[in-house]
Amino acid sequence: MRWLLTTANKWMPVAFLLMAGVAIAQFWSQHGPNGSDMGTYFHNVVVFLHAYGWITLGLAILAWAIAFLGYFYERERSSGGKFEGRGWMMDILDRLSNRRILEEKLASEPSAIFIDxxxxxxxxxxxxxxxxxxxxxxxxxxxxxxxxxxxxxxxxxxxxxxxxxxxxxxxxxxxxxxxxxxxxxxxxxxxxxxxxxxxxxxxxxxxxxxxxxxxxxxxxxxxxxxxxxxxxxxxxxxxxxxxxxxxxxxxxxxxxxxxxxxxxxxxxxxxxxxxxxxxxxxxxxxxxxxxxxxxxxxxxxxxxxxxxxxxxxxxxxxxxxFKALSGLDIARVTALEIEAMIKNYELDVSTGGIDPDVLIDMMRRHDRLGKGASSRDLARSIEESISDSLIDAKQKGYTKVALYSDGNNVIAKPEK
Ligand SMILES: Nc1ncnc2c1ncn2[C@@H]1O[C@H](COP(=O)(O)OP(=O)(O)OP(=O)(O)O)[C@@H](O)[C@H]1O
Ligand SMILES: [Mg+2]
Incomplete structure (x- = not known):
């Protein structure tokens, strides 16, 4: 195959000339002067081409195509391309590995992820x-x-x-x-x-x-x-x-x-x-x-x-x-902590179910602990204040509660 392509490449100009010759002869045989006016030899060529012109043309095109492939082959070879000395038209990966599986695996690699x-x-x-x-x-x-x-x-x-x-x-x-x-x-x-x-x-x-x-x-x-x-x-x-x-x-x-x-x-x-x-x-x-x-x-x-x-x-x-929590943000964290604690007892809290006085009470306790107090201390004081009332509520079979302050203690009341 390599020999054929290299040779075809060498003979490419000839293939072009042959094709051009066939085209002219075809044209001549149909539109040119009567063959009998010319030498017998040329007349015979014209008659042959008239009869077998298409076959000749086909052969010329084939020669031309092979020559063209030869041209590309030579170009790849001289530029050190991927085909050089490694078999005609075979990708390196097809020869040495498995390109299809490689491509599939690369396609399934984690790609860029876009999040909102x-x-x-x-x-x-x-x-x-x-x-x-x-x-x-x-x-x-x-x-x-x-x-x-x-x-x-x-x-x-x-x-x-x-x-x-x-x-x-x-x-x-x-x-x-x-x-x-x-x-x-x-x-x-x-x-x-x-x-x-x-x-x-x-x-x-x-x-x-x-x-x-x-x-x-x-x-x-x-x-x-x-x-x-x-x-x-x-x-x-x-x-x-x-x-x-x-x-x-x-x-x-x-x-x-x-x-x-x-x-x-x-x-x-x-x-x-x-x-x-x-x-x-x-x-x-x-x-x-x-x-x-x-x-x-x-x-x-x-x-x-x-x-x-x-x-x-x-x-x-x-x-x-991170900023230190202040103002209503402390109340928000407190409310979330209370909600989490209610859920820990497998109870629900009704909408608007935490009396603001309960929150204020918690926040005051938190303030009394001083600057170093964290939300962990807050969680602790919430647990101390409300867990008893939640246990009572659970024992009474409530599923949803609201929390009120009676001035001293937090009371859990049942809610529909
Ligand atoms: N900004 C906040 N928003 C909502 N909840 C909070 C917030 N800060 C604290 N909490 C509540 O307090 C709990 C304890 O907070 P967290 O463990 O994240 O504090 P931290 O900043 O890591 O403190 P430390 O430096 O002491 O570890 C959390 O699990 C959460 O329930
Ligand atoms: Mg932490």
Whole structure:
């Protein structure tokens, strides 16, 4: 085949001439002067062409087509093209692999995902009270990152900083529920020692106790590569543990120590929470409320002073500053907490069913606890105030209740 094509290529000009000759002869035989006026030899050619012209023309076209293919073959060969020396017209992938399966697999690779940032922000804001700016910003960040087809890094590495009980952990939980991604929740206070903590997260090398079991993080990401990884209270983990996350954030994988396997982190979202340097961070978020670049720069400096390594901070995509809850937002969180508690007793609350006096009472108790009080203290005081009345209601067979204050205690009344 190669020989035929190379030869055809060489004879291509001849094929063209032949074709041109046939065309002229055809024309001549039909429209030219009578053959008998010419030499006998030429007359015979004309008679032959008249009789067999179409066959000759067909042969010429065939020669021309082969010559053309030869031309392309030569061109590919001289330009070092994909066919060179590898068999005519056969794709490298057909010869060395299976192109069809490869194409199918590539088509099914995760591609850019487009989400409605506004809808995500709305959903988050409806649950996480008083942190609208954080919810808007986070939804926009995630939308941009998900829309990138090639990332090579996690979808996001975010730090949520702010006072206790302002919804940092809660936002991470809401995000994972909203995006329908598994939550891998690590309480980083448990990893205050470097070596042992690292082996719990990333596995331990062969020969060590527990080397047959995967690390909690590596196993989690192996089973749910799209997880939201929550590193809660990250400042409490050993600084070496922080650095163990650098490959996860920079290179897009973590290495499981027991078998050396690399596990991708490119589809995961990492969220760290901290209440390190709360006062300084709060002051910055007020001062630079309208200057996000400066806010980021100075927040990074404050966290560096609080003990975070520069290379760790450099790899964080965004630091979100949570505001302390105030005014009606405390009442909203209180109402939500009360609703959650009522549901825990398998009861329902009627619309408008929480007496404002109950909320005011809770908020006063919360205030009395002082500046350091968090929504966790709030939850505790709610439980103390209302659980007895809810247990009574349950025993009486109520299914739906409304809560009133009689000045001293909260009373649950049945509702239709
Ligand atoms: N902004 C908020 N909106 C709605 N609920 C909230 C908010 N803040 C706190 N809560 C309620 O209080 C609970 C505790 O809040 P969360 O654990 O998110 O606080 P945190 O900011 O992580 O505090 P810490 O820094 O102490 O860990 C949540 O589960 C939630 O029910
Ligand atoms: Mg928390």
């Amino acid at each position: 940032a506004e809808q995500l922000a709305q959903e988050l804001k409806s649950k996480v009270i008083g942190q609208d700016a954080v919810c808007d910003d986070m939804a926009a960040q995630i939308r941009r990152r998900l829309a990138l087809k090639q990332r090579g890094k996690p979808i996001g590495v975010f730090m949520l900083a702010g006072p206790p009980g302002t919804g940092k952990t809660y936002l991470a939980k809401c995000l994972s529920a909203q995006l329908q991604r598994k939550l891998l929740h690590f309480d980083m206070t448990q990893f205050s020692s470097g070596g042992h903590g690292a082996s719990q997260l990333f596995g331990s090398s062969k020969g060590y106790v527990g080397s047959d079991t995967y690390g909690k993080l590596t196993a989690g990401l192996r089973d749910a590569p799209e997880a939201v990884v929550l590193l809660d209270e990250i400042e409490k983990a050993h600084p070496d543990i922080h650095k163990n996350f650098l490959t996860a954030w920079n290179d897009g994988f973590v290495t499981e120590a027991s078998d050396g396997k690399q596990i991708s982190t490119t589809n995961a979202i990492f969220i760290m929470t901290t209440n390190a340097a709360t006062d300084a961070m709060q002051a910055l978020s007020v001062t630079y409320a309208n200057n996000p670049d400066e806010l980021r720069r100075s927040s990074t400096n404050v966290l560096k002073e609080a003990g975070f390594a520069a290379e760790v901070l450099n790899r964080i995509d965004r630091i979100f500053n």
